[in-house]
Amino acid sequence: MSLAERIDEIYRAESRRVLATLIRLLGDFDLAEEALHEAFVAAAEKWPLEGVPANPRAWLVSTGRFKAIDALRRRGRFEEVKAELVNRHVEVTAANAARADDEIADDRLRLIFTCCHPAIDPNVQIALTLREVCGLKTEEIASAFLTSSSTMAQRIVRGKAKIRDAGIPFVIPSAEDMRYRLDSVLMVIYLVFNEGYSASSGKAVTRSDLSGEAIRLGRLVVELLSDPEAIGLLALMLLQESRRASRTTPEGDLVLLEEQDRSRWNQGQIQEGVALVHRALSTRRFGAYSLQAAIAAVHATTSEASATDWGQIVALYDALLSVHPSPVVELNRAVGVAMRDGPAAGLQLIDDIVDRGELADYHLIYAARADLFRRLGNVVEARRAYVLALAKARQEPERRFLRARIAELERAAN
Amino acid sequence: MKYMLLVYSPENSWTPDEWNSCLQESVALCHELAALGQFHGASPLHPVATAHCVRLRDGQRLVTAGPFAETTEQLGGYYIVDVPNLDDAIAIACRIPAVKKGTVEIRPLFPLDGLPAEKPGPASGDLRQFLLICYDDEEYWTAVGPDVHLAAMREAAEVTRDLDSRGRYLSASPLRPVSTATSVRLRDGRRIVTDGPFAETREILGGYYLILAQHPGEAVDLAARHPGTRVGTVEVRQVYTLTDLPESNP
Numbered sequence: 178m179s180l181a182e183r184i185d186e187i188y189r190a191e192s193r194r195v196l197a198t199l200i201r202l203l204g205d206f207d208l209a210e211e212a213l214h215e216a217f218v219a220a221a222e223k224w225p226l227e228g229v230p231a232n233p234r235a236w237l238v239s240t241g242r243f244k245a246i247d248a249l250r251r252r253g254r255f256e257e258v259k260a261e262l263v264n265r266h267v268e269v270t271a272a273n274a275a276r277a278d279d280e281i282a283d284d285r286l287r288l289i290f291t292c293c294h295p296a297i298d299p300n301v302q303i304a305l306t307l308r309e310v311c312g313l314k315t316e317e318i319a320s321a322f323l324t325s326s327s328t329m330a331q332r333i334v335r336g337k338a339k340i341r342d343a344g345i346p347f348v349i350p351s352a353e354d355m356r357y358r359l360d361s362v363l364m365v366i367y368l369v370f371n372e373g374y375s376a377s378s379g380k381a382v383t384r385s386d387l388s389g390e391a392i393r394l395g396r397l398v399v400e401l402l403s404d405p406e407a408i409g410l411l412a413l414m415l416l417q418e419s420r421r422a423s424r425t426t427p428e429g430d431l432v433l434l435e436e437q438d439r440s441r442w443n444q445g446q447i448q449e450g451v452a453l454v455h456r457a458l459s460t461r462r463f464g465a466y467s468l469q470a471a472i473a474a475v476h477a478t479t480s481e482a483s484a485t486d487w488g489q490i491v492a493l494y495d496a497l498l499s500v501h502p503s504p505v506v507e508l509n510r511a512v513g514v515a516m517r518d519g520p521a522a523g524l525q526l527i528d529d530i531v532d533r534g535e536l537a538d539y540h541l542i543y544a545a546r547a548d549l550f551r552r553l554g555n556v557v558e559a560r561r562a563y564v565l566a567l568a569k570a571r572q573e574p575e576r577r578f579l580r581a582r583i584a585e586l587e588r589a590a591n
Numbered sequence: 592m593k594y595m596l597l598v599y600s601p602e603n604s605w606t607p608d609e610w611n612s613c614l615q616e617s618v619a620l621c622h623e624l625a626a627l628g629q630f631h632g633a634s635p636l637h638p639v640a641t642a643h644c645v646r647l648r649d650g651q652r653l654v655t656a657g658p659f660a661e662t663t664e665q666l667g668g669y670y671i672v673d674v675p676n677l678d679d680a681i682a683i684a685c686r687i688p689a690v691k692k693g694t695v696e697i698r699p700l701f702p703l704d705g706l707p708a709e710k711p712g713p714a715s716g717d718l719r720q721f722l723l724i725c726y727d728d729e730e731y732w733t734a735v736g737p738d739v740h741l742a743a744m745r746e747a748a749e750v751t752r753d754l755d756s757r758g759r760y761l762s763a764s765p766l767r768p769v770s771t772a773t774s775v776r777l778r779d780g781r782r783i784v785t786d787g788p789f790a791e792t793r794e795i796l797g798g799y800y801l802i803l804a805q806h807p808g809e810a811v812d813l814a815a816r817h818p819g820t821r822v823g824t825v826e827v828r829q830v831y832t833l834t835d836l837p838e839s840n841p
Contacts, residue, residue, distance in 0.1 A: 295784035296677060296773035335770065339786070343699055343771040344592040346676035353677065357782050 180225055187233050188217060193312050195237045197284035200291075201347050202238070203245050206309065206337045211248060216241035285310065286401045287347050289394070293362040294345045297336055302365050303372075304329055305336040305469045311390045321387050322372065358401070363410050363466065366394045370414050374421070388418055399453075405460040409467025412453035416473035419446035431578045434484035448479045465501040468493055487517035504535040512545055520549040540569035544579065551586065593631060593673045594680040594702040595766060595799065599664040599789050600693025602638055607695035613688040617668075618835050620686055624672060629683075630670040632762060632801065632839050636722060637829040639665045643732050643811055645827065647820040654811055659726050659826040660792055664693045666828070668800075669722065671700070671762070673840065677773065684775040685782060697773045698796070701765040705748040705802040707755040711764040718803040720761065720830040721810040727797030727823040729769060735798065743818045745831035747798070750816050754802060759813060762839075794823050801830070 178186070192213060199209035216237045229238040292305040303322075307313045313321075319329035339345065350358040361458060375389025395411040398404075423437040454474045457467035472493045479485050494510035507530055515523020527546050536542045547562035567579040605613065613637065614635065619668040624630040639658040646653040658665065674680055677697065684695040732740045744765060754760035788795060796820065804810035806826065814825040 280688075294677075296681070296786055298786040339771060341771060342767050343697075344594075344676045346678055346679075348678070350678070354682075357784075362597070 180229070181221075183222055183229060184217070184224065187220075187237075191234045191237065192217070193310065194285055195234060195241065196309070196312075197237050199241045199245070199286040200309075201284050201287060202242055204347065206340065208248065209241075209264070212241035212245035213237075215244035215248075219244070220395075243246055251522050273406050283349060284399070285397060289362055289398065290350060290358055291340060291345060291347050292336070293358075293365045293446050293557055294340070295358070295361045296343060296345060297339055297367075298332075299543075300364070301332045301336040301339070301359070303368055304332040306365055306394070307369065307387075307390065310394065313390065317386075348584070359404060359407065362398065363406060366391050366398070367410060367466075369394070370417075374417060378406075388414070388421075392418065405457045405463045406466050407451050409457040409463055409465075409470050412450045412457060412470035413466050413473055415446045415450035415453070416459075416470060419443040419450065419477060425574065429574055430581075431574045433473045434476060437482075439480060440475065447474075450474060452477060465497060468497040469498065472497070485516070487513055504530050504533075505539070508536065508539075508542055508545060514550075515549055520552040524553075538569055540566045540571075540575070540579075543569065556590050557588050560590075593671060593702075593764070594677075595698045595700060595764075596670040596672065596680065596684055596687065597666055597696040597789065597796070598668040598670070598687055598689045598693065599662070599696065600667055600689040601663060602665045602667060604692060614833070616688045618833060620683075621670075622837050623682065624670075625840060626752050628674050628840045629674050629679075630840050631673055632666065632721070633670040633836065634830040634833065635668040635721070636666060637831065638716075638826075641807075641829060643807060643814075643827045645811055645820055645825045646823070647812045647815060648677060650703075652815055654748060657708065659724070659794070660790060662790055664789070666724070667693075670734060681773070681775055682741050683778055690777045694789045695775045696796075696803075697775065698766040698769075698770050698788075701767045701798075703744055703748060703765055705745065706751050706763060707760055709839055710755075717805060718759075719805070719810075719814075720832055721802050721807070722828045722830050723767075723800040723802060723810070723814045723817065724796060724826040724828065725798040725799065725800070725817055725819050725823065726783055726792070726794040726826065727819050728794050729797065731822050733752040746818045750818070751800065753816075754800075754813065759803045761801040761803060763798070763800040766796065769797075797823070 195216065196209055196213045199212050200206055203209045219240050220233075220237065224230075261520075287406065289306065289310050292309055297305070297518065304318055304511065307318045307321075308315060315330050315333060316326045318514075319326040322329065335540060370388050370391030373391065390415050392411070395407070395414055398407045399411050419442050420437060422443070423439070423441040424432055426432060434549045451474045452498070454470045457463045458471060472490055474484060475490055475493070491513040494506060494513055497506050498510065508527065509521045511526035511530070512560065514526055524546065527542065529548070530536055530542065543566035544563045547559045547566060550556075550559035550562060562582045563579055563586070567576060570576050570579055617633065617635070621630055621633050640780050642656070642658040644655045644659055646655075646658065669681070669701045670687065672680060672683055674683065677699075680697050684690055684697055687695055689695070689797055698786075732743070747765070751760055769788050772786075774785050774787060776783040800814075800817070802810065802813055804813060807829065810827045810829075814820065814827050819825065
């Protein structure tokens with residue numbers, strides 16, 4: 178391997194960690210990014226002469242810090258911030274060499290908590306996390322979220338300004354605050370995952386990368402902070418991701434779970450996901466992500482759709498409803514009940530939700546009703562419900578699927 | 592970092608008993624903050640029905656009765672604290688009694704040079720305390736540029752020095768832009784922290800003065816001297832003077 182390749186490899190492996198530490202040491206995102214860049218420029222100049230240092234990460238952190246201090250000196254701002262920088266330096270050098278590695282790992286966790294602080298707008302949290310923690314370029318984030326680069330750049334600038342001016346700290350939350358702060362981190366990770374998984378418009382490749390980034394983030398959080406719900410979320414993402422290859426046709430049409438070719442499911446992801454579900458559930462402190470993962474695990478480990486244990490699925494939905502009551506969960510449970518007890522029982526439960534006036538704009542409630550009428554052989558009601566679902570659905574593959582179902586019913590009626 | 596915590600709640604939702612225990616809890620919280628060196632003032636405000644709004648347009652002074660904005664929750668009090676970071680400010684916000692039924696908006700203060708030192712606590716005699724709440728047209732100040740804005744802030748600092756020389760000044764500060772605002776609610780023991788101010792209005796809360804005046808009329812006169820009244824609004828609210836509050840930390 179040439180030295181240039183070695184530096185590239187170190188960049189890929191270490192740059193995000195070095196950045197996280199520099200942000201902590203310097204207390205300023207822009208200054209830290211500049212320092213990271215300068216540190217790698219210095220590495221490209223010095224390492225060919227002096228050799229790659231034994232601990233490149235520590236070398237990069239310390240070089241970056243000196244470069245930042247130089248930059249502050251040049252701008253005449255050094256005196257203003259000197260006291261603070263000295264304090265931070267004392268704090269870091271006080272840690273011995275063995276702890277330094279842990280600290281740097283912690284710095285990435287700190288950075289996640291900072292970027293996902295609930296005092297930051299949720300859209301901005303996502304943009305900042307992908308930019309600062311995952312190192313995605315602003316243009317990549319923009320194209321993945323189907324917005325312009327300038328909008329995305331603005332969000333990132335806004336986020337950094339809020340962190341700086343409102344005094345959002347670069348710390349791992351106290352035990353007391355951990356639950357609510359971790360919830361917001363997990364929500365950002367799951368939103369990133371879903372953006373890559375469920376939306377089928379836009380550049381498919383970029384969007385599946387988003388799911389990959391979310392899984393990487395999920396792993397990082399689990400590695401650094403063994404929380405049951407973080408484990409549950411990682412399991413849920415892996416189990417959903419395991420079906421990626423079979424959930425659409427090569428033409429991009431949706432394939433329903435019961436019609437998917439289960440031999441194409443990714444067994445490696447399933448095994449890892451199932452093991453994580455067991456780990457999360459065994460803590461007895463699990464919540465909604467772990468239960469959703471447990472439901473996904475039942476499907477993932479059933480070799481044929483007709484063999485699905487719907488009784489167990491309904492029981493898991495009952496548990497999910499008790500920790501996280503929501504009409505969407507109720508709808509999913511109703512579908513499970515229909516599969517266990519027959520379409521009429523499921524329809525009754527769906528009609529209860531409709532009668533309460535809930536989910537009136539949610540296309541899947543009409544699609545679920547339509548499917549149950551179809552199974553009952555009630556073509557007229559099924560068609561009517563599919564038309565309603567089509568009127569509410571926005572994603573093109575879902576719309577194609579609904580139109581195909583309507584056409585099928587019309588052929589059957591003729 | 593100094594923060595202003597603005598406490599909003601539905602004014603008419605408090606029973607007299609609730610109100611009294613809210614005051615006691617608040618005073619206890621203030622003493623706790625003072626012991627930590629974090630306390631820079633706090634007060635409940637008289638009801639919005641007693642508020643006046645002051646504007647200057649084309650050299651004419653416009654004074655209207657009532658608050659700046661009619662909202663379902665009203666500004667009922669404030670705290671000013673000095674803590675290391677936003678998380679500490681959020682933790683304090685969660686302990687303010689009204690956070691359970693209303694909203695606490697957290698705003699970092701903008702460090703402006705040239706303001707007189709804060710004056711300790713309530714003055715004796717016939718002077719009453721008033722909070723002047725400055726609502727600014729942020730768009731206007733952005734449009735005219737930072738130099739004009741800074742000049743206006745310097746003019747405001749001069750107003751505070753003049754108030755101080757006449758024994759009418761207690762404290763004052765501009766706030767950082769509304770984009771730095773954070774809102775906190777506590778419902779069923781759950782913390783709800785969100786980005787942004789309590790209410791999205793065109794003119795936004797941009798600073799405050801805590802002053803002394805003999806009567807509301809004088810407070811309105813003093814409010815009219817704030818440079819922001821030429822494009823924005825100043826709401827004048829009398830402050831309940833609690834005698835058992837601690838002194839502000841230096």
